[in-house]
Amino acid sequence: MDLKLAGFKIKQSQRITVSRDEEDKRQFVSSVEYTDDRKISITVPLHNQIPLELRRGETVYVRVPMNSFSLEFSSRVVSYTSENILLVNLEQPQSCKRVQRRGTVRFKLLLNIRIALLPGDPKEQPLFKDAVALDLSAGGLEFMTTEQYQRETFVLVAFHLEVQKNKTNSFLVKSLVRRVIPISPRKFKVGVQFLDLSMADTDRIFQYIFKKSAEKDYWKK
CATH class of the missing domain: 2.40.10.220 (predicted glycosyltransferase like domains)
Structure with missing residues (x-):
């Protein structure tokens, strides 16, 4: 199933990384499970099986790998939902930037x-x-x-x-x-x-x- 993120189509369970800000080298792995016009629902970000503790209202930095670049943006934690798994709900970003990756990351x-x-x-x-x-x-x-x-x-x-x-x-x-x-x-x-x-x-x-x-x-x- 295709989902929309900042105007781009992505696949459900698309892998992403989440950090506390753009300069934070410690990146937690997550995946996008649902999107709508207002929010992005992601799995709890993990690093070595340790969850990233996030509070409502806290800002995080997200990187989403695409074919030849990554989408990067800041977003705010708005809520948690629990169905089959616990999900973190982020605001849809107002803007994002494309960062060219291919051939430059060694x-x-x-x-x-x-x-x-x-x-x-x-x-x-x-x-x-x-x-x-x-x-x-x-x-x-x-x-x-x-x-x-x-x-x-x-x-x-x-x-x-x-x-x-x-x-x-x-x-x-x-x-x-x-x-x-x-x-x-x-x-x-x-x-x-x-x-x-x-x-x-x-x-x-x-x-x-x-x-x-x-x-x-x-x-x-």
Whole structure:
């Protein structure tokens, strides 16, 4: 079911983060369950299963991930309702801002990935080697490897992300090596730019970064 938020259509149970103000690094994860012209009903925001204690009249800052940006706005707690679950009712915002996220948010992580040089012959099978990603964005990633790659080389990057709980998405992305930093004679840090990434996969990576950033209270802009 589609809901409306500040003039934008969102899906029911859309994941959001809630903090006490825009500068607060501690972000609590919630979801939008209902909207009308006057209010937005969200689940109680949680961080590591600890609820954010909110009083009526208190102002909070909300971030809602969209396809290529996030909607951000301040709102006021107006009431609580309890049906099947306890919901916090917020005022519909008078205004909100769009914050471009895609390709700019880099999330630090340790993720097992596989890298292969792009074969010159389409009939040739790529030879994948194991590597470890150190950070990820919707525009590319950085990884550690024992293989020495050359700048401006085309590679294939394969990895898996748990974008939604208990649901893993697989990615195979043609990429371009943009930088190579020797760490030791047999260890290299390599940065690649994603090429030909579908809109659906871009959105999945963006959603993954948003979710993990919220869980760790960490945005690197």
